[in-house]
Amino acid sequence: MxxxxxxxxxxxxxxxxxxxxxxxxxxxxxxxxxxxxxxxxxxxxxxxxxxxxxxxxxxxxxxxxxxxxxxxxxxxxxxxxxxxxxxxxxxxxxxxxxxxxxxxxxxxxxxxxxxxxxxxxxxxxFPIWKRNTKELINEFLDLGFKTIVVCANSKYFNEDFVGTIIDKNFIDNLPKGVDPCGENGEFHTFCFDGPIFKNPIPFTTGEKVYREYDNPKTEDDSICKNDKYGIWYCDLIP
Incomplete structure (x- = not known):
């Protein structure tokens, strides 16, 4: 076929x-x-x-x-x-x-x-569509994947959070309201090892940087809504 x-x-x-x-x-x-x-x-x-x-x-x-x-x-x-x-x-x-x-x-x-x-x-x-995100992140780890947080929304996290390698303890200690996979944009990661890789990706962690961005404008924006949002980044160095 x-x-x-x-x-x-x-x-x-x-x-x-x-x-x-x-x-x-x-x-x-x-x-x-x-x-x-x-x-x-x-x-x-x-x-x-x-x-x-x-x-x-x-x-x-x-x-x-x-x-x-x-x-x-x-x-x-x-x-x-x-x-x-x-x-x-x-x-x-x-x-x-x-x-x-x-x-x-x-x-x-x-x-x-x-x-x-x-x-x-x-x-x-969409291979993982509508899957339970806590189950997904646990499956991800059980399969032998490894990933590190490279950026995170400052609404939920401070600079200590970026640069963290995700493990079971990480999942259990996420703030209330944060999706275990960060599916609402709470955080993003870099996957550096796992069963689809022929070798792990070597890197070292560099400086952490905070940046602010303009919020997208929508028709129902109120005058109270914040005009900006902040993101913490952790630089990874090859």
Whole structure:
């Protein structure tokens, strides 16, 4: 039986790693490319702040062809969608029919992804969709994956939290209201070892940096809403 030619939207974090693991276990799919968006101004993975060199080392260890989509520092939605369209058009011309994601339960995001792909007559795959996130993070650790927190929302965490390697104790001590997988954007990680890697990724931890960003504007914004939100980053050095 011919396998379904699939590309994976790779974030470099734990959810991507686990979703890819399950996809590779599923005999129906052939995952032939990983794609990742990069902030071209800083040469780092978008949102995660991970150095491009570590991303490349990671995808080489996974042993799947990777492609980087370079975005400006603060891309508009129009620029983002144009860059994605260029990449998806290429992938489609190369015979890809499915696009996989590590999303778990963000309905709006899933709908957006499916609608954008449908315009190109591609289908979306969500290997860990609607799974219990506490069960997922425990499965992730039980399978032998290893991951470190690279950035975290200052609403929930201080600088001591970033640079932490996730273990069972970490899960049990998360603040109330924080998803065990950080699925609401509470934190992001870098996965550096596990069953999909041919070797662990070596790195050392560097400085911790705090940055503030503008909150997206919505129609129901009140004058009391904070205009900015803060993120703690831990730099990882190859």
């Amino acid at each position: 011919q396998k379904i030619k699939t590309y994976f939207n790779w974030s470099s974090g734990k959810d991507s790693a686990l979703a890819l693991y399950y996809l590779l276990q599923d005999g129906r799919y052939a995952v032939d490319e990983l794609i990742t968006t990069i902030n071209s101004h800083y040469n780092r993975v978008s949102m995660h702040g991970l150095r491009k060199e570590l991303l490349i080392a990671q995808t080489e260890a996974v042993n799947i062809t990777s492609n980087l989509i370079e975005l400006p520092e603060m891309p508009s939605m129009e620029i983002y969608e144009q860059k994605m369209l260029e990449t998806v058009s290429r992938l489609k011309s190369e015979g890809f029919t499915h696009s996989a994601f590590g999303d778990i339960f963000l309905e709006d995001l899933r709908t957006y992804r499916e609608e954008q792909l449908a315009k190109q007559k591609l289908k979306a795959v």
